[in-house]
Amino acid sequence: MEKSTCSCGDNHHAHMCMLKSNGKTEEIAKITTNPKFYCFTCGAEANCAENLCEPASIEG
DSSP: OOOOOOTTSSOOTTSHHHHHHTTOHHHHHHTOSSOOEEETTTOOEESSGGGSSSEEEOOO
8 A cells, every 4th residue: 555645745644735635525624614824835724733734824
């Protein structure tokens, strides 16, 4: 079985890029209900920084 690698170079199954590439729409919906962070690399938004490769705070 091949390991999936996150765009930040590590094996992060809960990162947005991995969830998107694996078609995990239900998991994505759960972690994007009230986004407070965005990924500096791809622009994805998430509730928690832990779900992004290069998290930055959404200022608002």
